[in-house]
Amino acid sequence: MVITTIWAAIIALGIFMYVALDGFDLGIGIIFPFFPDEGERDMMMHTIAPVWDGNETWLVLGGAALLAVFPAVYSIVLSALYLPIIFMLICLIFRGVSFEIRGKATRTKNLWNLSFVGGSAGAAFFQGMILGAYLHGIPTTNGVFSGDPFFWVTPFGFLAGMGLMITYALLGCGFLVLKTSGDLQSRMHDLIGPLTLVLLGFIAAVSIWTPLTDPHIAARWFESPFRYRLYPVPALVLIVAALMYRAVKRRSDGMPFILALTLVLLGYIGLLVSIWPYAIPNTITLADAAAPRSSQVFTLVGAVIIIPIITAYTTAGYWVFRGKVEPGARYE
Structure with a gap:
């Protein structure tokens, strides 16, 4: 069970790193639609x-680890959530594709702007739909x-x-405050306040809805010994x-980004505590879904090698391109 828990932590880390990093872009x-000036849009993309x-490497890591270590969960989740x-x-x-073409397009630039907006918003929305379906449980027999x-x-x-769309929008604003200056940065500051308030509203709605519709989560929040570890979370959010x-x-x-x-x-953290120790909420536990111990040990050796490499080149990329993006600057 120790190795299974370690693997669960690795997958949880991979998902969090994806949400944190790919979330802001x-x-x-x-x-994007709130900033119609093409010069500002160029800066935002640069x-x-x-x-x-x-940033998307972490999503691949999480998916590959799920297949290797929790194949039963991978099979059920992919079958159930294939469409989203x-x-x-x-x-x-x-x-x-819009990243590669938009900067060189002239007559079709608006089309690729739309592709960038729709692709970003759609990906965030379907990720949230997947999360919502997962939390409410996947029917299995x-x-x-x-x-x-x-x-x-x-x-x-x-x-x-x-x-999740609002969450990502807030992360994006925070990152642009960090990376830009002048009037664009000032307007990003102005947008952060309303987005934070809207996000707090969504957090409150989910926090009320979830225990009312899921008795297992309600028991975890209000009856189990874990509830004392959850109580500080709402206060910390405020x-x-x-x-x-x-x-x-x-x-x-x-x-703001931090x-x-x-x-x-x-x-x-609240999500993880709420569903522990289930791999699929209220259906399959981590222990039941885990691959044989020999498989977990074998793949753990690979993870010990590859995760520091991913971390190193991710850190190096951000270090090389640190600092503000000034008007007129380009990344080719």
């Missing part, structure tokens, strides 16, 4: 052009998905999709939101 696409594709996963990947493809192909289309899934207001008022460069990441981390 998806967020930039989501807020802030993420050197790093956006490397395909829709998400299509959106990511259109978004990726004898370890096989047994639900309707569209079981994931629910009001809660829609709420989760919109909530503290971080207050610090965000202060950082925006002071026109801080880096603090605080946005902190909000994401707090929500993620």
